Amino acid sequence: MSPITPRTPPGTMELLPRRQVAFQRMLDTIRRGYERFGFMPVETPVFELSDVLLTKSGGETEKQVYFVQSTGAMQQGHKPEMALRFDLTVPLARYVAEHERDLAFPFRRYQIQRVYRGERAQRGRFREFYQCDIDVIGKDTLPLQYDAEIPAVIHHVFSELGFGGFTINVNNRKILLGLLDGLGIPEPERRVLVLREIDKLDKLDRDKVRANLTGEALAVPGEAADRILDLIAERSDNDGTLARLAGMGIDSPLFLQGVDELTQVIRGLRAFGVPDGAVRINLAIARGLDYYTGTVYETFLNDHPGIGSVCSGGRYENLASHYTKSTLPGVGISIGATRLFYQLMEAGLIQDGGAVADVLVTQLDPALSMDYFRIATDLRAAGLNTEIQFEGGKIAKQLKYADRAGIPLAVLMGTDEKARGSATVKHLLRGEQMEVPLGELGARIRELLGRAG
């Protein structure tokens, strides 16, 4: 029988074990950060019923959906009853609406799971990728303070991740929408299209965007377009930007509300101890989605702007209108962990993780194997992740295995050491070794690893 060539499906990120350790550490750091702010875990099934998932009119999203069908249903020619989630927001909406009576509001949840999109296969595009989301959902209302707490979460998590400097860009959609209102563009749909155009400023230059704004389709008057683009180009510090906004003389209530909210958010996150330098008001961040209605966030790594936003989100007015008549406003963010990890790997910034094992018990003398079992059990009881080498063979080969696997320490015991009731601990990185009484082995190894008590 000729073997089938083993292949990972395209568009997925599969890692070798030591790389997986590094990725796992990143997810653990994000989770710990979210928990530090009291968010509760939620997991939802990988698939949803198709009619529940695909409530919105077709369009771009639906084309990218993966449908799921059991063999039996397929043979009977049924339409697929289920589909893989394409984000964590729709499952959250379904979850909150379904369990509304059992949840305490404001409901704070984090969710770290994979989502699926039928993207065209191409380098750096993923069909399966992790999203790490937090959201706070209110019932009827949700105080603005949460909008200030979210950047504090971002700041905490990215400080812990240690990928270097980063800047949290903050804006409020009401400012631009209100400005358009004030400049004589009151139609909501037209305003959303204008915002989408403005969102392109990171890809197109100003002249091109101006031409699109003043073109036939959007018909923004030239003077208005200039005022918008001048405002967006604003590059003073946060207080300067807020002062300029306050002094613009725009009397749209929406605009004024947006400026007030943004001011409160900036003030709040100072109280949360987020340094001014880590946050920047950026009026160009429009997040051209109708979904967001107030504060919006995008986060960039200072040394890697090319990666784009590594953590985005914002405030929305109503999470689950498709599933419930309750009004459920919320604010949240998402970290696309797979894409971020991939980009950092490409930039050479990801080191392989070490082994899970702290120490390898070698097989110096096969006749002593039961002793090695006992030593391993003692080390495990002392809280040390311990692997035993059963393969035997030359000790140099065993030590090379440990080294290659990233295990920092090895324990060796021959008949001489056994007679003395001791074993040798070898520090593979430092090349040092020492003989240690068996009863002290766990404690000494913990010391060598720099672990307390």
Place this chain on the structure above:
Amino acid sequence: MSPITPRTPPGTMELLPRRQVAFQRMLDTIRRGYERFGFMPVETPVFELSDVLLTKSGGETEKQVYFVQSTGAMQQGHKPEMALRFDLTVPLARYVAEHERDLAFPFRRYQIQRVYRGERAQRGRFREFYQCDIDVIGKDTLPLQYDAEIPAVIHHVFSELGFGGFTINVNNRKILLGLLDGLGIPEPERRVLVLREIDKLDKLDRDKVRANLTGEALAVPGEAADRILDLIAERSDNDGTLARLAGMGIDSPLFLQGVDELTQVIRGLRAFGVPDGAVRINLAIARGLDYYTGTVYETFLNDHPGIGSVCSGGRYENLASHYTKSTLPGVGISIGATRLFYQLMEAGLIQDGGAVADVLVTQLDPALSMDYFRIATDLRAAGLNTEIQFEGGKIAKQLKYADRAGIPLAVLMGTDEKARGSATVKHLLRGEQMEVPLGELGARIRELLGRAG
């Protein structure tokens, strides 16, 4: 617009947040246990290419497979290119074969992910469920000592899980196969069928199984059937069973090898410190799958035999014959975490977890909200998971929220306390409260939670 009824897809286990905390704790405990023995993490994509996944002849498994197809491919009438994994063993085989050159052998990996089966929807049957697997894979050979280490892992993990007493049942398939050989049933296929029949002894009584064995299809001579069934009914301690096996006078080499291996495994796991009472040689455990070729394991909770085996596995001769010409023997186990958790819930043994947050900073006086932000930031910096209540409203309502959410402590500060540079800490379970200087808040709360330093 009339809302769509939000429904979780049938056959999945979706939990409320506090229940999810309990489930998460269980998965974390399993993971920590696996890491204690030096297993490395691996994750594979949820789907595999159909031709890679479905290498075996159709049959029962294939009927239960979920196929995955993007909208585009479906419209073009293509056959589904991908399918959801139905276990973690086939993806492991694919992974090891694909990455063979980059892995160090013996390769020890754990994998904790969900798998999918198109089961008929019915209470307690899951279409999506977690499996928590470990395997050790050798190249060409794999020493028998690993077979002894695996029950040590099971013992460690189930001790940590704290679901009460449990018994690890151990057997070796070579013993029964060799016995059949010695009793004049040499045909491998017939022997496998006999083993499958013997596996039914937990559901059928002895007479019925004897009738099936001696029936037309299997044609086991009556005397041989009695010897087999007598042996299986053996209920002495492990040493007694080993002595009886050694004294049976069966001269099949396979039988003798099986007895020798089982003896070594029992001896080895004593050296690993696994108490005799937690392990039982059970010759009735046949695991009627051709896949297993030597040691097999099944684990039962002593107080809940009805749940069936909660952790099963064994030794196999060749992991990935479909994908590579290398010989890759291995030994492994799997915990079906979703099913186990569900059964323990049904038995009333699962308590909801507490909140993720250790402490709630209340909103006693909205004018002090910036102070509350600062307090929360200090507590978080002290390593405490901290939630702030922004909703305000009556303090009794805020404390009730904390209580319902399972948050053990609350911080309250009014203008009087602020003037004194202090805040009140309320222990919601004990009903006690005390005033604490702001600078000592983190340390005092850590003490109240019983955390070191």
